[in-house]
């Protein structure tokens with residue numbers, strides 16, 4: 001790799017509100033060489049995730065924040081091009097926190113080998129963190145029963161589109177919220193949702209009442225904010241709120257007010273509101289991936305990826321995600 005260039009997106013400044021390309025700078029460095037026990041990985045597909053924005057804030061999340069001047073953190077799939085580790089071979093397809101760059105030197109223990117029989121896009125979407133988040137969040141935290149009503153927010157996004165389809169597979173009635181009539185039509189016409197609500201234009205409380213005449217048993221919450229607030233009042237006794245993420249707040253300059261009805265409605269309706277991180281369930285990852293792959297093969301789970309070409313477009317694509325431009329799993333094809 002001597003002589004090749006490694007393009008890297010650097011965090012230039014922490015955003016105070018909405019993230020944009022102005023918060024990053026592109027730097028070129030020589031491709032680094034791996035040391036003993038390390039591998040050099042060429043990035044193929046970079047995952048863009050709402051959590052990227054959370055990592056740009058100074059407060060730690062479930063991982064340490066990115067520091068200004070650092071290569072932007074990012075989860076990615078890549079190919080091993082040099083290996084000084086006995087268990088990893090050149091040509092292996094691996095995933096890990098490669099960062100927003102063409103090449104990364106990683107300890108062999110920091111990457112996980114992936115099954116090259118599958119499409120790389122699927123490995124980063126339905127068979128990766130995204131699909132697993134929907135799978136575990138719904139099944140382990142939500143614990144659906146056939147006939148129950150499941151509400152999913154950010155339902156036309158990556159996790160949401162899978163969570164809704166898995167709820168259908170579990171025999172539930174499924175309602176999604178998404179921004180705009182096109183996304184809503186896609187949910188009902190292509191993905192089999194029973195109803196969809198454009199949260200940007202609807203009177204949410206009234207629309208939820210209408211779309212969930214028997215109330216909501218499980219709310220798969222990707223957003224917090226207004227949808228959570230409206231859902232709380234429609235929850236059935238014994239309902240579960242799966243706290244998956246907080247999209248409405250990642251770009252907020254100040255934390256928004258907590259929802260009305262907490263804890264009162266939780267008490268009266270005996271609701272369980274539970275957060276989770278997908279890695280909590282990784283002990284059973286091979287079985288979960290096999291189930292997801294089977295559903296895809298049987299045509300019961302549709303995997304939608306939204307691919308942006310070129311590492312140079314990553315910052316604009318991340319901003320676009322918060323403007324609702326993606327449908328399904330947002331990825332950047334780097335090589």
Ligand SMILES: NC(=O)c1ccc[n+]([C@@H]2O[C@H](COP(=O)([O-])OP(=O)(O)OC[C@H]3O[C@@H](n4cnc5c(N)ncnc54)[C@H](OP(=O)(O)O)[C@@H]3O)[C@@H](O)[C@H]2O)c1
Pocket residue numbers: 048049050051129130133154155156157158159160177178179180183222223225243244245246247248249276277278279321322323324325326327328329330
């Ligand atoms: N707990 C875990 O282990 C775990 C793992 C992975 C992801 N997550 C969480 O899962 C959620 C979904 O992530 P994803 O990767 O699937 O992203 P995504 O849904 O594909 O992308 C974000 C979508 O959210 C919507 N959105 C953007 N800003 C919003 C706002 N202010 N209010 C409401 N909706 C907004 C947009 O769609 P519209 O056009 O519909 O607005 C956008 O397309 C996130 O909260 C993420 O942090 C959690």
